Amino acid sequence: MDRELRVDWIACEAFGMCHDLAPDLVALDDWGYPILPSPSEVAARAGDVQRIIDCCPARALSLVRRDGRTQGRRQQRSIGAVPHQGPRLRA
Amino acid sequence: MDGGFSLPPTRRLLGGPPLAGGREPLAEHRRRLGNPARGLTGEELIEALETSGLLGRGGAGFPVGAKWRRMAEVGQRRPVILVNGAEGEPLSAKDRVLMGVRPHLVLDGAALAAEALDAEEIVVYIGEEHGAARESIEQAIAERLVAGEGFGRPIRLVAAPMGYVSGEASAAVNRVNTGSALPTVSPPRPSEVGVAGRPTLVQNVESLAYAALIGMFGADWYREMGRLGSRGTALVTVGGEVARRGVREIELGMSLGELADAAGADRGTTRAVLVGGYFGSWIDAAEAWSLPLDPAIMRERGLSFGCGLVWFLPGGACPVAATARIMAFMAGNSAGQCGPCVLGLGAISNAMSGLAGGDGSKDDLARIERWAGMVRGRGACRHPDGAVEVLTSALRTFPAELEVHAGGTACGTTASCRRAA
Known part of the structure; x- marks a missing residue:
């Protein structure tokens, strides 16, 4: 499964450790925030990617499945189970 | 309110009595539009929304039917319906006007969403600066309770603080949960983990109002309107250098030039038009008039219909x-x-x-x-x-x-x- 390297932008404090550890993988913008590699680079450099994730002082980096949706079906219940007189659908 | 219609004026978002009359009372609303029940099951209502092609009106334009479908199928817990009336766009007024004059249409949509998705609770989220809209919704809820028309579940109002991002879905959920209207990191999305940890349908008030109309009159009725790619009508806020500013309802696909004429903009002196809001785009007047106000076509051209703002910049402004x-x-x-x-x-x-x-x-x-x-x-x-x-x-x-x-x-x-x- 394709995985994407993500930054938690709220957590990121622009320490720049990711860039220091892998300058050819992570660039920095004008304010010191990371510009991240593409999923194909992430896949090709799994070891380096794990290292920068582990070394981030703000714990702001993570790998996310690209289709990252939680699955699981909720059982369809009959609607209008709670009695009331407002707009009603047929159960 | 000439929006370029050929359809009966009662069955529109802003159909019914003159807007200057303020909040439409429940009895008049029901007389005009009938009961939103129409004998649909929740599944049938969701199907109707999917078939209609209704797109969300909060700015992002996500298909409403698909959003409800996902909520119906994903997750084990009963969801929460978050009615989003936090209109943070500084030049937009369409949501507050809709809540102010047609609160029962919005509440019908919220009630139907809650029924269809078997929701635990309804939260109505309105900007603290939108006093008239909040009062109108409060009175409409009270009116329903007096008439014996509850929602079958708790409903409460939460004030959105001033600010552009307050209405963003994760910010809205965060406000209800913690009091802080700051966006949170996604995933998880509000549709997965939202209010009180429950899956939460965050839906703009205009989208909900239209869901109610589609529940009443069906997907085919909805699809009768719309001249080009997108179906239906939409609320727009017209501002800037025009003779007639304000909120109006247009048939989607209407050209920007036609709206300019209806609102009394001077095509000759307008330099550019801001379309879609502060998240939207400037369009050069030379290209503007033929542009169809149609979310699908605008998207193809790299533009956004957004919240429906149309703001005319005169040649005399920098x-x-x-x-x-x-x-x-x-x-x-x-x-x-x-x-x-x-x-x-x-x-x-x-x-x-x-x-x-x-x-x-x-x-x-x-x-x-x-x-x-x-x-x-x-x-x-x-x-x-x-x-x-x-x-x-x-x-x-x-x-x-x-x-x-x-x-x-x-x-x-x-x-x-x-x-x-």
Whole structure:
């Protein structure tokens, strides 16, 4: 499964450790925030990617499945189970 | 209210009694539109929404049927319906007007969503500055309770604090949960983990009002309206240099020129039109009039219908100064959580103000273009993306004016430009 390297932008404090550890993988913008590699680079450099994730002082980096949706079906219940007189659908 | 219709005026978002009359009472609303039940099951209602092609009206334009479908199928817990009436767009008024004059249509949509998805609770989220809208919704809820029309589940109002990002879905959920209207990191999305940890349907008030109408009259009825790719009608807020400002309902696919004429804009003197809101785009008047106000077609052209704002910039106003004001607003309305948004929008705004005031240079212009790329997609929410959208449209639409300003002088030809300088 394709995985994407993500930054938690709220957590990121622009320490720049990711860039220091892998300058050819992570660039920095004008304010010191990371510009991240593409999923194909992430896949090709799994070891380096794990290292920068582990070394981030703000714990702001993570790998996310690209289709990252939680699955699981909720059982369809009959609607209008709670009695009331407002707009009603047929159960 | 000439929106270019050929359909009976009662069955519209703003159909019914004159808007100046204020809130439509429950009895009149029911007399006019009938009961929203219509004997549908929740499944049938969701199917009708999917077939209708209704797109969300909060700005992002996500298909409403697909959103409800996902809520019906995903997750084990009963969801929460978050009715989003936090209209943070400074120039937009359509949500507050809709809540103010047709609160029962919005509440019908909320009630149907709650029924169809077997919701635990309904939360109505309204901007604290929208006093009339809040009062109207409060009175409408009270009116229903007196009439014996409950919601079958708790319903409560939560005030959204002033601010552009307060209405963003994760910010809305965060406000209800913690009191802080700041966006949160996604995933998880509100549709998965929202209010009280429950899956939460965050849906704009206009979208819910239309869901109610589709519940009443069906998907085929909805699809009768719309001239081109997108179906239905939409609320738009018309502002800027026009004779008749305000909220009106248009048939989607209507051309921008037709709306300009209906609102009394002067095609000859308009320099550009801001479409979609502060997340939207400037469009050169030379290309504007033939543009269909149609979310599908606009998307194909890299534009956004957004919240339906249409704002006319006259030839007598400086577009650089106008854009600098928008960027200052967007920078000032960053939630202040994500570095690239805080620092990037701040830098862009400063540089734009400098350009507008005649203190800029060609280097500033180049920096602004580079920073745009460094801000897009780099926040917990889409605030920076939207700000960059309107910025890049300005770079595309006003190259000549920007060139003059980058030469170290304000263009000086217009009153607003001289003011900025």
